[in-house]
Amino acid sequence: MPFHLYFDESDLLRCRFALSPLWETQEAVRTLSRPGRHGYHLPWLRRIREDAAALDLEPLWRLMPEGGHNPDFVCPPPVGPFTTFEEEIAAVRAVDPLVARDDMARALADKPGSLDSPTGRRLLADPARAVQELADLLERAWQVLVEPHWPRLRALLEADIAYHSRRLAEVGFERLLGEISPQLRWSGSTLTVVGTRGDHTRVLGGQGLVLMPSVFVWPDVVGGYEPPWLPAVIYPARGIGGLWTESAERTPEALARLLGRARADVLCALDEPAGTSALAHRLSLAPSSVSAHLSVLRTAGLLTSRRYGHQVLYERTPLGIALTAQDP
Template sequence: MADRYPARRVLVVCDLLRCRFALSPLWETQEAVRTLARPGRHGYHLPWLRRIEETAAGLDLEPLWRLMPDGGHNPDFLCPPPIGPLAGFEEELAAVRAVDPSVAADDMALALADMPGGTGSPAGRRMLADPARTVQELADLLERAWHLMIEPHWPRLRALLEADIAYHSRRLAEIGFERLLGELSPQLRWTGSTLTVTGTRGNHARVLGGEGLVLMPSVFVWPDVVGGYEPPWLPAVIYPARGIGGLWTEAADRTPDVLARLLGRARADVLCALDEPAGTTALAHRLSLAPSSVSEHLSVLRAAGLLTSRRYGHQVLYERTPLGIALTAGAP
């Protein structure tokens, strides 16, 4: 998967008719493993990282990390697009174990070539020398990571992912495919018959030709948008799920007093209300405050580095930065 590269997808009418949403426990497991090695992803997941720290220390994740170059090819066979909307982890893992070893070898070779010293290293040569054995070892490692890191939290993760799919399915019916893409992520753009996934380097294109497209929310992919999957797999776009800012925080009846003393009650209320991106009007309604007051608080919080903002259509959406998340998650 060229998931760290800008990508273009040329869609035809049949593709739009065959677009579907899906979620994948195997994908979340793989991306959780990647998140452990990517400090830039830690902000939203600090409570989870603290909970699994001891457990993760007992896993040797190096074989998986060796196939996860930052800015290069990542093997598709390790996490193909989900078989269906309700596929379970065991079913998805069985598909990994059944992959053709020659297909896996080609996939791994591309990833190792993008990892400094990957192909020529003893570990890299060992992986490619017996791809059938390597596939089973990687599948075993993903299975252990699932049971120890993700499965205990899966009901919470699945609820968030299903809520995202329900919301965006309604939005698709209300506003259409083109506008929906802008809501999924500012990195997605639809022009004519071309879907573009923007990034930081490289270029990758694929004409879909009626295959359709899988749209998949992910808890752990933030801040990236992943566009990829080469034949024989269906193409997919994976985007950050809505509401991950409040995923690991426990529900509270009110803003914590310690945070209110630090920021002021009204300002702390605004920060705590942003469990998911929202605009000034929505926050004002939620908090029973004047929009002008909420706007002022948002400006101060953004200037202090606790919020970011982005414009979508005629409104500006605000969401917490990692620092803002840490403040709301760390308050007793």
């Protein structure tokens, strides 16, 4: 079912990218219950299986109907590009209970049997308490499912944003949308999101649009959010096929002999731009060691660096790309 977003000139000037730890948490919870999403994430599923089994996620799953309304208040679009989980969950706790009740009732009605289930009745009977219960559950899900892996996930999401920001400057908004996903179609001043949950239209009215890459949303593209929330489109991030692959396994032996194993691993890990902390987590190295290797590689002309928000991102130069493409 399509979702139509109607733009004017001021909306085009206010389109921006953002990432959301809370969104990734919500979608990680959803992924646990959707076998069709498991393909890319089997290594993650194996790592979190025992801890995830200790979570009672049923209240959240009740609010996640396939093809129906999903509550916007549980995961509102971030107001800034680098919003923290703590800031996002505080916004959830501050939601008006009456707004939350209407949101929950619509979601429960779209999932057969949920509206009259004990959980559904409990959530609707005391929406103020339900908001806090759901926020507590999301916080526990973040701590168990996402936070231990957040440096790796954030690196991929930030790399996606960096790449698509460059493409926006190079090819413009209309072509960028087609590159992000074939489910995004631009005609005149209207963006149509094909295959979304529900059938909606929204006039942006000068608010612009938030574009959010997501690790766990694959294979879906989600277009939505109704007032008072900012309009947003969430799409699968680039590179998720290699998300859980250890970069060291792809390091050519000849390159390791030339540069040294650790330095070659750092160079080969930069399939997408990444910062020091993300690389250290991915390679199980001390951040100080990774920083030293990055400095040497940059001085040698194999990397470039640029500041993005709160951190410095490194990416390979053409020479660095050529070296990593060598046969083992």
